[in-house]
Amino acid sequence: xxxxxxxxxxxxxxxxxxxxxxxGAMRAGAFGLSFTFNHFDEFGRPLPCHYADRRxxxxxxxxxxEEGRGVVEVAPNFFKRDMGLPTLDEWGSLALETGVTTSLxxxxxxxxxxxxxxxxxxxxxxxxxxxxxxxxxxxxxxLDLTVQLSQGSTIHSKSSAWxxxxxxxxxxxxxxxxxxxxxxxxxxxxxRLKNALAPLSVKRGRSSAARAYEGRRIADIAAQEGKPxxxxxxxxxxxxDLETEFSLSGYLHADEDLVAVLLKHPAVHIGSGxxxxxxxxxxxxxxxxxLIEKFVRERGDLTLERAVQRLTSELATHWxxxxxxxxxxxxxxDLVVFDPQTVARGEEEWxxxxxxxxxxxVRHAKGVEQVIVNGQILVEEGAYSxxxxxxxx
Numbered sequence: 001x002x003x004x005x006x007x008x009x010x011x012x013x014x015x016x017x018x019x020x021x022x023x024g025a026m027r028a029g030a031f032g033l034s035f036t037f038n039h040f041d042e043f044g045r046p047l048p049c050h051y052a053d054r055r056x057x058x059x060x061x062x063x064x065x066e067e068g069r070g071v072v073e074v075a076p077n078f079f080k081r082d083m084g085l086p087t088l089d090e091w092g093s094l095a096l097e098t099g100v101t102t103s104l105x106x107x108x109x110x111x112x113x114x115x116x117x118x119x120x121x122x123x124x125x126x127x128x129x130x131x132x133x134x135x136x137x138x139x140x141x142x143l144d145l146t147v148q149l150s151q152g153s154t155i156h157s158k159s160s161a162w163x164x165x166x167x168x169x170x171x172x173x174x175x176x177x178x179x180x181x182x183x184x185x186x187x188x189x190x191x192r193l194k195n196a197l198a199p200l201s202v203k204r205g206r207s208s209a210a211r212a213y214e215g216r217r218i219a220d221i222a223a224q225e226g227k228p229x230x231x232x233x234x235x236x237x238x239x240x241d242l243e244t245e246f247s248l249s250g251y252l253h254a255d256e257d258l259v260a261v262l263l264k265h266p267a268v269h270i271g272s273g274x275x276x277x278x279x280x281x282x283x284x285x286x287x288x289x290x291l292i293e294k295f296v297r298e299r300g301d302l303t304l305e306r307a308v309q310r311l312t313s314e315l316a317t318h319w320x321x322x323x324x325x326x327x328x329x330x331x332x333x334d335l336v337v338f339d340p341q342t343v344a345r346g347e348e349e350w351x352x353x354x355x356x357x358x359x360x361x362v363r364h365a366k367g368v369e370q371v372i373v374n375g376q377i378l379v380e381e382g383a384y385s386x387x388x389x390x391x392x393x
Contacts, residue, residue, distance in 0.1 A: 001014055001048070005048035005051065006041075006045055006046065006047070006048055006050075006051065007051070008051060009051055009052065009053040009055075009056065010051075010052065010053075010055075010056050012055075015055060015056050015059045015060075016059075018056070018059070018060060019059055019060060019062075019063050022060055022063045022064075023063050023066075023067065026063065026064070026067045026069075026070060027067070029392065030070075031069075031070055031071065031393070032064060032070040032071040032072055032073060033060055033061075033064065033070070033072050033073075034072070034073040034074070034075075035049040035052070035057075035072070035073075035074045035075070036049065036074070036075040037049065037050065037074070037075060037076050037077050037084070037087055038075055038076070038077035038078075038079065039075070042163070042167070044160055044163065054090065054094070057090075057091075057094055058094060058097065058098070061094055061098040061100045062098055064098070064100045065098045065099055065100050069320050070100065070101075070320070071100070071101045071102070071103055071319055071320070072091070072094075072095075072100055072101070072102045072103070073102075073103045073104075073105065074087070074091050074102065074103070074104045074105070075104070075105055075106075076088055076091075076104055078106075078107065078108070078110075078116070078120060079110070079113070083113065083116050083119060083120055084120070085119075085120070085123055088104060088120065088123050088124070088127075089123065089127075091104060091134070092123070092124075092126075092127030092130075092132050092134050093127075093132075095127070095132040095133055095134045096127065096130055096131060096132035096134075099133065100133070101133045101135070101318060101319065101320070102132070102133065102134050102135070103134075103135045103136075103137055103269065103319075104124075104134070104135070104136055104137065105136070105137035105138075105272045106136075106137050106138055106139055106272040107120055107121065107136040107137070107138050107262065107268065108138065108139065108143060108252055108253045109252070109253045109254070109255050109258045109259055109262070110252055110253075111251065111252070111254075111255075112195075117258065117262065120136070121136065121262070121265065121267065121268075124136050124267045125267060128267055133318075134267070135267060135268070135269050135318065136262075136265075136267055136268045136269070137268070137269050137270075137271060137272040138253075138259070138262045138263065138268050138269075138270065138272060139253055139271075139272045139284075139287065140259075140263065140270060140271075140287045140288075140290050140291045140294070140295070141253070141287055141290050142249065142250060142251070142252065142253050142254040143251070143252035143253045143254075143282075144247065144248060144249040144250070144251075144282060145247075145248040145249075145278075145281045145282055146203060146245050146246070146247055146248075146280075146281055146282060146348070146361065147200070147245075147246040147247075147248060147281065148242070148243060148244065148245055148246070148280060149173070149233075149234075149237045149242040149244070150170055150173075150237075150241065150242035150243045151280035151358075151359070152166040152280060153166070153281075154278060154281060155193055155196050155197060155248075156190060156193065158193060159189040159190065159192070159193065160189070161182075161185045161186055161189045162186060162189060162190065165177075165186065170241070170242065173242065174238065174241060174242060177234050177237075177238060177242075178238070183231075183234075186230065186234065187228050187230045187231045187234070190229070190230030190233070190234075191228050191229055191230050194219075194229040194230065197218070197229070197233075197248065198219060198251075199217065199248055199249065199250065199251045200217065200218045200219075200233070200246050200247070200248050201215065201216060201217045201218065201246065201247050201249075202214050202215065202216055202218070202221075202236060202244065202245075202246060202247075203245040203246055203247035204244070204245040205236070205239070205240060205244050205245075206240040206241075206243050206244065207239050207240050209239045210236055210237075210239040210240045210244050213236055218232055218233050218236075218246070221236070233246065256294070256295075256299065260295060260299065260301040263291070263295055263301065263302065263310075264301065264302065269310075269314075269315060269318070270291060270310050270311060270315075271287065271288075271311075271315070276360075279354070279360035279361060280358075280359070280360060280361070281361070282348070282361055283348050283349075283360070283361040283362050283363045285345075285362060285363045286345025286346065286363040286364075286365060287345070288311055289338075289343050289344055289345040289365050289366070289367070289368070290344070290345045291307055291311070292304065292307055292338075292340065292343050293343060293344040293345065295307070296340070297340065297341070297343075304340050312325045312326070313325035313326045321393060332374055333372060333373075333374060333375035334372065334373055334374065335370070335371070335372040336368060336370070336371055336372075337368070337369045337370040337371075337372070338365075338367050338368045338369060339367040339369065340367075341367070342366060342367035343365070343366065343367035343368060344365075344366040344367060345363050345365065345366070346363045346364040346365065346366055347363065348361050348362070348363055349361065349362050349363070349364075350362075364382070368382075369381065373387075373389045373390050374389040374390070374391065375389070376389040378390075
């Protein structure tokens with residue numbers, strides 16, 4: 001459709017062409033189709049799926065039904081005033097009509113929308129009671145973020161002025177933040193986002209001047225220094241050439257009692273991967289270890305057996321991964337051998353190993369003895385072997 005994909009719905013002929021492309025992709029090994037309704041392109045415009053009408057969605061899902069496999073994954077905007085319920089209802093009806101497994105992600109405990117998770121979950125239960133193969137996804141950990149203005153910021157990128165700055169070089173970004181003409185624009189647009197950034201604090205400074213602020217909330221610093229929220233943040237970051245680490249923690253998805261309800265619910269799948277979209281904000285690696293560390297060993301919300309089942313056979317069955325998920329003769333020998341008394345996620349660490357000179361946050365597992373893939377030892381006591389037994393799913 002070219003540029004028209006971000007202007008209008010598809011015609012019948014265009015939908016048919018899409019169906020053939022999808023069919024070819026599925027036969028070449030694709031596993032399904034994804035839609036997102038809470039993201040935009042680099043110019044702040046809605047993505048093509050925002051314009052897709054029910055005819056297009058139904059036509060594409062019928063391809064998966066005809067092929068007899070595949071999952072549709074959807075990211076509704078659960079942060080909207082209507083909590084994304086119209087989107088959930090549409091996909092619930094499509095899942096019911098086509099019989100195609102549909103997974104919506106993520107459902108989170110949000111303090112600024114008290115009780116929203118429960119309302120959303122009840123709507124999932126409604127559609128599932130009618131027979132729709134509809135699932136939610138949730139995360140195990142709090143949605144804590146580390147923000148470095150040298151690396152970009154998911155939240156700030158919702159502003160056009162900040163988005164333009166993040167696309168510039170680091171030197172140009174610093175110049176813009178100091179420019180008396182551009183600086184007020186960044187401050188004004190940033191302050192429109194300050195509610196989402198309210199708990200932000202200084203995590204780690206590089207210079208002695210920035211380290212003096214460590215552990216303090218930006219809102220408190222701004223009040224003490226008589227500055228707007230964003231100006232206080234910018235000024236601290238500029239002390240470190242924008243490499244100061246700010247922390248947004250203990251805010252989203254942080255109530256463990258409520259998160260445990262989601263983790264135990266049969267309509268909810270555990271895990272909500274972002275394919276590395278936020279490697280400069282957090283490390284999602286270790287979530288499975290954290291499930292056992294926190295909700296099995298420390299809190300006892302799940303038995304060890306149930307937690308393992310939720311991470312393995314349940315997902316393999318619901319998503320249609322044949323030959324995997326259980327220990328049985330004839331199935332793939334994919335195993336993780338761990339000590340349930342010590343398994344845990346390690347601390348977040350920054351490493352500069354991304355091709356092109358970028359960096360990312362990583363975590364390393366604790367208490368994992370071996371990883372076996374297709375019957376061959378891939379990892380033992382934290383070290384990789386020379387084996388390369390993996391294969392594409």
